[in-house]
Amino acid sequence: GTTAALMISTTAAMAEGETVGFAQIGSESGWRAAETALTKQQAEERGIDLRFSDAQQKQENQIAAIRSFIAQGIDAILLAPVVATGWDSVLEEAQEAEIPVVLLDRQVDSSDELYLTAVGSNLVHEGEVAGEWLVNAVGDQECRIVELQGTTGSTPAIDRKTGFENVIAGHDNMEIVRSQTGDFTRAQGKEVMESFLQAENGGKDICALYAHNDDMAVGAIQAIREAGLAPGKDILIVSIDGVPDIFKAMADGEANATVELTPNMAGPAFDALEAYWADGTAPEKFIQTESRLFTQDDDPMGEYETRKGLGY
């Protein structure tokens, strides 16, 4: 009762007025835009002064942003690392300045001693869930799959590919026949899908598309439609994120399944920072968010509206 209330207000007071820098990747996808919006909202609710930097998908810009946060002497840094490698020096600089770094949604190859914690999903598992959905959907039927990969060198692209491949490896009727990056964007998803369709008999030889995010799937859906095929029927579509537009496509029968990734990474990140500021409590090195599969049977229109209502 009272003690708990007191502890909560002390913790909240610890966050009040703290300054946090957010080295964001950019706004390549609807999911990323939602993550940015929720981070700003979470900061405001907790009285945290958030300094936001958009790196336009460039690692060098993220590194420059972190150096500028360090120079400003802020209290913590949130980093969504665009790629996995190349972070050692700047993370060491933050550590020397005693500024805790929390990773959001993607991982780095650096030692985990260089950051306080990482909030994210099990990215390999996401790929497995997508693969399992497709295995069940096609049964014994022969299935030629095309894959749209995320940003080259990013952990979601690497791990989502691995997870999916792990699952279909045991099924001789399933094969990835083409795989290329669409950089997590709608425009490139459409463009690369057009080239896949052309190379695969106008799309008639493609059974399914696996896209590492919903935005690329949404771009690809348009390409499939323009090629005169029915997305979601002639070509099955499974992707990852759970953004409003994919639920809309699922409600229209043009997409089949998505694995949800919560865009609220900042909530658990700020909780961990508040505990750390309050009494030095060190969080676990990995705070895992949930991954859930949604199909056309899961009231896609309702899911669409819920997310819209939350400001995605």
Ligand code: AHR
């Ligand atoms: O790191 C998470 C991924 O980044 C999301 O799945 C994708 O939409 C975003 O660009």
